[in-house]
Amino acid sequence: MLNNTIIRFTFIRCRFISSFLNRIQAYIAGFFHLFYPHICMHCGSEELDSATVLCQACEKNLPYTEFLSIEHNKIEKIFWGRVSIQEAGASLFFTKESIVQVLIFALKYKHQKKAGRLLGNIMGQDIINSQRFKNIDCMIPIPLSKNKERKRGYNQAMLLCQGIQEKLPHIPILPVLLKQKSSKSQTRQNRIERNHLRAQPFRLVDPTALANKNILIVDDVITTGATMEAAASYLGKEAQPRSISLVAAAYTI
Numbered sequence: 365m366l367n368n369t370i371i372r373f374t375f376i377r378c379r380f381i382s383s384f385l386n387r388i389q390a391y392i393a394g395f396f397h398l399f400y401p402h403i404c405m406h407c408g409s410e411e412l413d414s415a416t417v418l419c420q421a422c423e424k425n426l427p428y429t430e431f432l433s434i435e436h437n438k439i440e441k442i443f444w445g446r447v448s449i450q451e452a453g454a455s456l457f458f459t460k461e462s463i464v465q466v467l468i469f470a471l472k473y474k475h476q477k478k479a480g481r482l483l484g485n486i487m488g489q490d491i492i493n494s495q496r497f498k499n500i501d502c503m504i505p506i507p508l509s510k511n512k513e514r515k516r517g518y519n520q521a522m523l524l525c526q527g528i529q530e531k532l533p534h535i536p537i538l539p540v541l542l543k544q545k546s547s548k549s550q551t552r553q554n555r556i557e558r559n560h561l562r563a564q565p566f567r568l569v570d571p572t573a574l575a576n577k578n579i580l581i582v583d584d585v586i587t588t589g590a591t592m593e594a595a596a597s598y599l600g601k602e603a604q605p606r607s608i609s610l611v612a613a614a615y616t617i
C-alpha cells in the first residue's frame with residue numbers, strides 16, 4: 365500500500381517536472397522567436413525545419429540545372445582544352461537577385477552555416493541521382509587563405525563538403541589542398557614573388573594522400589572556372605590522382 369503511494373507520488377512528480385520543463389522550453393523558444401524569427405529565407409513562411417533555411421516549397425522551386433546527370437554539359441565544356449576533367453557539374457543556376465544568390469551570400473557573408481548545409485545536401489542528392497560520379501573516393505574543398513578563413517570563421521567549401529557527406533557518408537573529406545602562404549603583405553612583395561603566387565596559388569599538405577584516387581573538387585560557385593581550373597591542374601600535376609571531377613553549388617549564367 366505504502367509502496368503504491370510512493371510510486372504514484374513519484375510518477376505524478378515526474379510528470380509535473382516534465383510538463384514544467386516543456387513549458388519553460390516553449391517560453392524560451394517563443395521569446396527567441398520574437399527577436400530571431402526562424403522563417404524561410406525566401407518566402408518568410410514559418411513552416412520550417414529548424415535545421416534549414418528554406419521551406420520545402422521554396423527548396424522544391426529552386427532553379428536546378430540537372431547538369432550532374434548530363435554528359436558534356438555546359439560546365440564540362442568550360443574546361444575542354446584547359447585541363448583534364450572526368451565529370452563536372454553544378455546543382456543550381458546562379459542569377460542576380462535570385463534565391464540562389466541570397467543563399468550563397470548568406471553562406472559567405474552572413475555566417476549562415478545552415479545555407480551551406482542545405483546546398484551541400486542538394487549537391488549530395490544530385491551526386492546520388494547521377495550515374496556519373498559513382499567512383500569518387502574523396503572530396504577536396506577549394507581552400508581559402510588562412511586570413512580569410514579566420515575572418516569568416518569557416519571555409520564555405522568545407523561546409524558544402526560536409527553537407528554532401530551527410531548524403532554520402534562513405535566519401536571522406538581530405539582538406540589537403542591549401543592556399544599558398546604569402547609571408548609579407550602584397551605591397552611589400554617584390555614583383556617576382558607576386559608573379560610566383562599568381563602562377564601557383566596552391567600547396568599540398570600531404571602529396572601522397574590523393575595518389576591513384578578518383579577525387580572530387582568542391583566549390584561554391586563556378587563563373588569562369590578559373591579557380592577550379594587552377595586547382596585541378598595543380599592537383600593533376602602534384603598529387604597524381606587517377607581522375608579529377610568537379611562540383612559546385614551553383615553556376616553563374
Ligand SMILES: [Zn+2]
Pocket residue numbers: 404405406407408409418419420421422423
Ligand atoms: Zn519558403
